[in-house]
Amino acid sequence: MAKTSGVVEVSKLHRTTEVFVSHRNARLTVFGRRLLVARVRSGRPVAHAAEEMGISRPTAHKWLSRWRAEGDAGLHDRPSRPHTAPHRTPPGLEASVCRLRSERKLGPARIGPVLGLPASTVYRILLRHGLNRLARLDRPTGLPVRRYERDRPGELVHVDIKKLGNIPDGGGWRVLDRASGDRNRQATTDQRKSCKPVIGYSYIHSAVDDHSRLAYSEVLPDERQHTAIAFWQRAHAFFTAHGITVERVLTDNGSCYKAKQFTQALAAAGITHKRIRPYRPQTNGKVERFNRTLLDEWAYLRPYASNDERTTALADFLHTYNHHRCHTALAGKPPISRVNNATGQYT
Numbered sequence: 001m002a003k004t005s006g007v008v009e010v011s012k013l014h015r016t017t018e019v020f021v022s023h024r025n026a027r028l029t030v031f032g033r034r035l036l037v038a039r040v041r042s043g044r045p046v047a048h049a050a051e052e053m054g055i056s057r058p059t060a061h062k063w064l065s066r067w068r069a070e071g072d073a074g075l076h077d078r079p080s081r082p083h084t085a086p087h088r089t090p091p092g093l094e095a096s097v098c099r100l101r102s103e104r105k106l107g108p109a110r111i112g113p114v115l116g117l118p119a120s121t122v123y124r125i126l127l128r129h130g131l132n133r134l135a136r137l138d139r140p141t142g143l144p145v146r147r148y149e150r151d152r153p154g155e156l157v158h159v160d161i162k163k164l165g166n167i168p169d170g171g172g173w174r175v176l177d178r179a180s181g182d183r184n185r186q187a188t189t190d191q192r193k194s195c196k197p198v199i200g201y202s203y204i205h206s207a208v209d210d211h212s213r214l215a216y217s218e219v220l221p222d223e224r225q226h227t228a229i230a231f232w233q234r235a236h237a238f239f240t241a242h243g244i245t246v247e248r249v250l251t252d253n254g255s256c257y258k259a260k261q262f263t264q265a266l267a268a269a270g271i272t273h274k275r276i277r278p279y280r281p282q283t284n285g286k287v288e289r290f291n292r293t294l295l296d297e298w299a300y301l302r303p304y305a306s307n308d309e310r311t312t313a314l315a316d317f318l319h320t321y322n323h324h325r326c327h328t329a330l331a332g333k334p335p336i337s338r339v340n341n342a343t344g345q346y347t
Helices: 002-013 030-041 046-053 056-077 091-104 108-115 118-126 178-188 225-241 260-268 283-299 307-323
Strands: 157-164 202-210 214-219 248-251 274-277
Touching: 030 046, 030 056, 046 056, 091 108, 108 118, 157 225, 157 283, 202 225, 202 283, 202 307, 214 225, 214 307, 225 260, 248 283, 260 274, 274 283, 283 307
Parallel strands: 157 248, 248 274
Antiparallel strands: 157 202, 202 214
16 A cells, blocks of 8 residues: 555656636736725625626626635635546545556556556546656656756756767668678778677767757767767867856766766866766766767768768757757757857857
8 A cells, every 4th residue: 555655646746736827808807806896895886896897797796705705815716626526536546547557557548447447537547647658757666757957058967978880981781782781891991800890889979958958979989088088178168169157067977987087177177077876877868868869860860871971960960959950848949049148059
């Protein structure tokens, strides 16, 4: 029972806060209702005051009755939700729905037959508890993901590295057939391992500002500490050129980031270095999500004939991402729209 109640309590924390406002055709606001009460208290007949305010007598009597019973608080809007819902699903059954969703990741069509509920009812329960989308749940624990966003640019910058296989000159087997791809590999490199050509890897170092999502990336030959330090210095110059003062840098626990020289390089610029908890890449989620965008919209966007061609295309992708690409987390605006000196940056 403790586990079930825990699921319900966690889901309650993630419900949407209700805000009640007057409907768009309402004649009276809270100020108008106060004016109605004042006119009646001054001696005006209710019928006359109602006509002057452009409302019916029953409506005027309703607000007067609420004011007499509750005072000024009675003149505010109320939710239209009924006080009681006798046919609502019992709390224990709702807790079972939440438990099956969180622990087994089942959908409404599978939870319904297990508990004897219509799939539509299960979906409304999941929606009520904020569990209707699996993307909002942490896969290992099944708890709703806590999303955060820093208040200003530069308060936190996420840094990470993505490893990509190099492309042989002329294209690999994904562009050509396997035999032609192997010939291009052998013609591109003289390095061998077990008699097979070794093309190697490229390492995409990326830095993403938490608040604005402004991104900077470079394709580099390795992920050693000196390479990571040099990359950050160029990334820092990029953010500075956009009017962003970097305060903190968040990285994973890779060897290049655990090196003292990397932390010292940040400290020399007055920047605090933070590392995520081991095995919790979700903490560095904004740059992890940016890495996925890199793969979808740059690295694997089209077949490239060489590694240099793919590397050259990165600059165009970054410009589009920062200045023109609609970002769902920014209400459909590009990252540059949140930068302090955005004026003149749209080119």
